[in-house]
Each structure stands twice: as C-alpha cells, then as structure tokens.
Amino acid sequence: MTSLAAIDLLAQSSEDAIIDEALTVSDWIQAGIIVAASIVVSVIVARLVRRVLIHVVGPGFAAIVTARLAGYLLFLVGLFYALTSLGVQVGPLIGAIGLGGLVLALALQKLVENFFSGLILQARRPFRVGDTVLLGDHLGVATDIDSRTTVLRGLDGSAVRVPNSEVAAGPIVNLTNEPLRRSELEVGVAYDTNLQAATQCLTEALGQVERVSAEPPAQALLTRFGSSSIDFTLYYWHGSDVPTELATRHDVILSVHQSFAASGITIAFPQMVVWPGHDEDDQPYRGRAGIIAADPTPGTQSNMPPALVRQLSRWRVRSGILRRFNPGD
Numbered sequence: 197m198t199s200l201a202a203i204d205l206l207a208q209s210s211e212d213a214i215i216d217e218a219l220t221v222s223d224w225i226q227a228g229i230i231v232a233a234s235i236v237v238s239v240i241v242a243r244l245v246r247r248v249l250i251h252v253v254g255p256g257f258a259a260i261v262t263a264r265l266a267g268y269l270l271f272l273v274g275l276f277y278a279l280t281s282l283g284v285q286v287g288p289l290i291g292a293i294g295l296g297g298l299v300l301a302l303a304l305q306k307l308v309e310n311f312f313s314g315l316i317l318q319a320r321r322p323f324r325v326g327d328t329v330l331l332g333d334h335l336g337v338a339t340d341i342d343s344r345t346t347v348l349r350g351l352d353g354s355a356v357r358v359p360n361s362e363v364a365a366g367p368i369v370n371l372t373n374e375p376l377r378r379s380e381l382e383v384g385v386a387y388d389t390n391l392q393a394a395t396q397c398l399t400e401a402l403g404q405v406e407r408v409s410a411e412p413p414a415q416a417l418l419t420r421f422g423s424s425s426i427d428f429t430l431y432y433w434h435g436s437d438v439p440t441e442l443a444t445r446h447d448v449i450l451s452v453h454q455s456f457a458a459s460g461i462t463i464a465f466p467q468m469v470v471w472p473g474h475d476e477d478d479q480p481y482r483g484r485a486g487i488i489a490a491d492p493t494p495g496t497q498s499n500m501p502p503a504l505v506r507q508l509s510r511w512r513v514r515s516g517i518l519r520r521f522n523p524g525d
Contacts, residue, residue, distance in 0.1 A: 227278040234274020242267030262315075306361070310344045313360035317341055323370045328438055330369035331358050335438075351438060376409055377436040381448055384425030384464040385456075391418065391426065394461055401455035402432055407444040409433040425464030 246263035318341060323329045328337050329348070334356050336348030345357040371377065385394050398416035408414055414432035421427075430452075434444040456463055 223282055227282050230274055230278040230281060234271050234278070237274070238267040238270040241270055307344065310360040313364040314341055314343055314346075316364055317346070317360060322368045323373070327373065328371040328436075330371065331363050332366050334358055371438065372436045374436055376412075376433045377441070378412075378431060378433050379441060379445060381430040381432075381445065381452075382419070383428045383430060383452060384422055385428070386462045386464045387426060389426065389461055393459065394428070397455050397459045397461060398428060398430060398452060401451040402430060402448065404451050404455075405432075405444065405447045407434055407440065407447055422464070424466045 242263040245266045249262055323338050325338055325340065328335070331346065331348070334348055334350075336350040336354075336356055338346065339349050340347040341360070345359055346363045348356040348358065350356055383398065385391075395416055395418070399414070402408055402414040402416065409432075412433055414430065416428050416430050419427050419429045430448065432444070432448060434440055453463070455461075
C-alpha cells in the first residue's frame with residue numbers, strides 16, 4: 197500500500213510525471229492479470245522454441261539462449277501493456293531503460309562480445325560438441341559452448357576455455373569434420389638404392405597396415421634429393437580422430453622398417469666424409485720459398501725511383517738462393 201500511495205503521489209505531482217492519472221483497485225487487478233498471463237505465455241513459448249531449435253540446431257547454448265530471449269521478449273511486451281493499462285507513460289520509461297542498458301553494455305563490453313560470439317558459433321556451427329578442433333594454439337575435443345567461452349578437453353585430459361570472441365575471430369580447424377583425413381611421412385634412402393624397387397617396397401608396406409584406408413589409395417612419391425638421402429613422401433588416409441592418426445603413423449613406420457629390412461634397402465642417415473688430401477700435393481711449392489715482390493697495381497704509377505726499379509728487376513729467385521747476375525745474361 198505504501199508503494200501505491202507513492203505512485204499516486206508521483207502521478208499528481210506534475211504534468212510531466214510518468215503516471216498521468218490516479219489508479220483504482222480494478223486497474224491494479226487488470227495489470228496483475230496481464231503480467232501473470234504474459235509470464236505463462238512466455239514460459240510456454242520459450243519451451244516450444246527450445247524444442248524446435250533442439251531438432252534444428254541441436255542441443256546446446258544457442259537453443260537455450262534463443263528460447264530464453266523469446267520468453268523475455270514476450271514478458272516485456274506483456275509488462276509494457278500492463279503499464280500502459282495503468283496509465284504509465286511508457287516512452288520516458290523506455291528512454292531511461294535504453295540509456296541504462298547502453299551504460300551497462302559499455303561496462304560489460306567484453307562479456308557482451310563473448311555472448312553474441314557464442315550465438316554466432318552456435319548458429320553457423322563450424323564445429324559441434326564432440327569434434328576435435330584446433331583453435332589457434334589449442335587442440336582438443338569441443339565439449340561445450342556457454343555464454344562466455346568454448347570449452348575444450350585437451351588430448352592430455354586438461355580442460356581449456358577459449359573466449360568465444362577469440363574463437364569467432366580466429367581460424368578454426370575442424371579435424372573430424374570428415375570421416376577420413378590424410379597424413380604425410382618422409383622416408384630417405386641411400387643414393388645407391390634402386391628407386392623403383394624402393395617405391396614398390398613402400399607401396400606394399402602401406403598396403404599391409406590395416407588402419408590405412410584403401411580408398412583413396414596411399415601413395416609413395418619421390419620428392420627431393422636430400423643432403424644424405426633421396427627422399428620419399430608417403431601419403432596415406434586414416435580415421436580423422438587424433439588417436440587413430442597417432443596409431444596409424446606408428447604402424448606405418450613399423451611396416452616400412454620391416455619391409456626395408458626384408459628387401460635389404462638402407463634407410464639413409466646423415467653422414468660426414470673426412471678428406472685427407474693427396475700425397476703428391478703435400479709440398480705444392482717443392483719446399484722452396486722466395487721474396488714476394490710488391491708489383492705496382494695495374495693502372496697506377498709506382499712512386500719508386502726508376503733506378504731502384506731497374507736494380508730490383510736484375511734479381512731473381514733460383515733454388516731458394518738470392519743471386520745477382522749481369523744484365524747481359
């Protein structure tokens with residue numbers, strides 16, 4: 197009753213008041229009925245929307261949030277209609293609510309961004325719960341998308357929460373979007389290996405691994421001349437989940453090693469050859485040493501006196517001994 201008296205006083209205080217007329221008991225009863233009916237209708241509609249979205253989108257955050265938003269919207273419509281029946285001027289009230297909502301949105305900008313990013317992820321569905329995804333530097337199985345984060349279960353069992361805004365803005369790699377995925381493995385053989393025999397051996401080794409899919413067929417292709425080997429690259433298909441990928445790689449390496457051992461093919465490894473040099477070049481100057489004359493640079497003139505130049509030109513190196521001989525020799 198105190199609140200009713202306060203509202204009546206507010207209605208009579210000025211012409212600009214939100215409530216523009218005095219209220220009666222019947223008005224309050226009518227408004228209460230409208231609010232109660234809006235609550236019932238909003239709950240029913242929210243449940244119906246959630247059931248429909250579960251069949252269309254799947255169970256998850258999007259179905260729950262969309263159903264709640266639909267229910268809240270219907271409740272607000274009923275509440276505004278009830279206020280109108282009480283003679284409340286809804287325009288100024290909506291303006292006040294909008295201003296307050298703007299201030300709140302600015303204060304909670306990051307939370308709002310994550311919230312709507314979660315809705316976008318649920319609507320576009322780049323991955324589903326149970327898919328193995330790579331989100332930036334985080335690899336794991338998606339377990340949930342809530343209003344703020346995307347939850348991953350790491351391959352080591354750890355729980356990783358990535359903000360929805362980062363997930364929506366960054367690259368998303370879905371490893372299990374298809375039932376099969378291709379992997380690669382490099383194998384190097386020695387340079388004196390029969391490459392045709394090695395290719396056949398690798399193809400047979402891939403065919404002996406049960407986890408390697410028959411379609412598309414596996415391939416063993418020559419790719420490059422390495423520093424110590426001629427390199428093959430093996431392309432093979434397997435189940436798309438990570439445990440199957442790791443187990444298939446283990447089986448392929450084991451099969452290749454067994455096949456090479458049975459065929460006498462050597463798997464190359466880095467080698468270093470030490471060159472001792474040649475015996476005949478141990479003394480390239482035959483044990484002789486002499487004066488190294490500083491000849492003038494081509495295109496330039498020497499600053500030495502001509503007489504000294506003529507004198508030096510008469511000297512020769514013979515058998516490691518300096519000997520002066522006559523100019524007529």
